[in-house]
Amino acid sequence: MVPIKIALTKGRTEEQVLPILEASGIDCQGLRNKRRRLIFKEDPRYEIILVKGPDVLTYLNSGAVQVGIVGSDILAEQRNSQYAMLDLSVGKCRFVLASTEAFDPHQQRRKIIATKYPNITKDYFQRIGEDVEIVKIEGSVELAPLVGLADAIVDIVETGNTLRENNLRIYAKLMQVNTKLVVNRLALKQFRPQLRVLMTNLQRADAKFAAMNLIDSYAK
Numbered sequence: 001m002v003p004i005k006i007a008l009t010k011g012r013t014e015e016q017v018l019p020i021l022e023a024s025g026i027d028c029q030g031l032r033n034k035r036r037r038l039i040f041k042e043d044p045r046y047e048i049i050l051v052k053g054p055d056v057l058t059y060l061n062s063g064a065v066q067v068g069i070v071g072s073d074i075l076a077e078q079r080n081s082q083y084a085m086l087d088l089s090v091g092k093c094r095f096v097l098a099s100t101e102a103f104d105p106h107q108q109r110r111k112i113i114a115t116k117y118p119n120i121t122k123d124y125f126q127r128i129g130e131d132v133e134i135v136k137i138e139g140s141v142e143l144a145p146l147v148g149l150a151d152a153i154v155d156i157v158e159t160g161n162t163l164r165e166n167n168l169r170i171y172a173k174l175m176q177v178n179t180k181l182v183v184n185r186l187a188l189k190q191f192r193p194q195l196r197v198l199m200t201n202l203q204r205a206d207a208k209f210a211a212m213n214l215i216d217s218y219a220k
């Protein structure tokens with residue numbers, strides 16, 4: 001049987017999804033002890049490759065992989081047209097507009113907004129009918145309004161710690177984010193029975209984790 005190829009986003013997503021992959025019955029020994037390896041074939045049903053988030057759709061669209069596991073922030077930013085088939089309960093956070101106390105959301109001057117996500121930012125300001133200048137930066141986004149690079153930022157917030165520790169506050173909530181399983185359109189036909197098994201098992205494993213996390217969060 002030809003294995004299904006899965007592009008898994010390296011880093012935070014990989015760490016959060018790994019227990020779900022294992023609980024779904026996929027052999028992840030290799031991923032657990034990966035060192036610098038990037039391809040994992042321990043489970044004969046799957047070939048898992050580790051890629052940067054923004055590259056997941058490049059692999060998926062080219063047909064190099066059939067399945068991608070990636071944050072909905074990246075899918076929205078890249079205006080994905082493949083099928084996001086499964087919502088996982090991990091990677092949950094949200095997009096916000098944030099800045100210092102001194103920021104005036106109604107300022108007359110055209111605002112400068114710093115972000116890692118220019119399309120999401122553009123779409124948001126278009127929706128509310130405001131023309132802004134967007135400055136794309138690659139990380140530590142919270143710095144931008146503190147050092148005068150921008151008036152405000154559009155970024156991801158999970159716990160709110162990064163905003164708090166940098167004396168920033170939220171001015172608007174844009175959208176929710178979570179990790180998704182995306183499937184290449186062609187693969188849906190070619191790998192239908194195998195994809196059914198993968199998705200059913202993942203959904204079940206994810207539901208179990210979500211329930212356990214819910215109980216833990218209430219029991220704290």
Ligand SMILES: Nc1ncnc2c1ncn2[C@@H]1O[C@H](COP(=O)(O)OP(=O)(O)OP(=O)(O)O)[C@@H](O)[C@H]1O
Pocket residue numbers: 009010011012013053070071072073074091092093139156157158159177178179
């Ligand atoms: N603070 C957060 N809490 C929860 N999920 C997050 C958070 N930040 C990012 N994510 C989600 O996890 C994915 C991966 O985040 P990660 O921080 O590993 O990526 P990155 O910062 O873009 O990558 P890199 O560190 O390689 O530049 C994001 O695409 C998003 O879906």
Ligand SMILES: O=P(O)(O)OC[C@H]1O[C@H](OP(=O)(O)OP(=O)(O)O)[C@H](O)[C@@H]1O
Pocket residue numbers: 138139140141142155156157158159160161162163
């Ligand atoms: O609300 P919190 O729980 O504090 O999480 C929010 C932070 O997490 C992300 O940054 P990341 O850790 O990916 O670092 P980066 O600055 O390199 O993007 C995001 O860009 C925020 O800075």
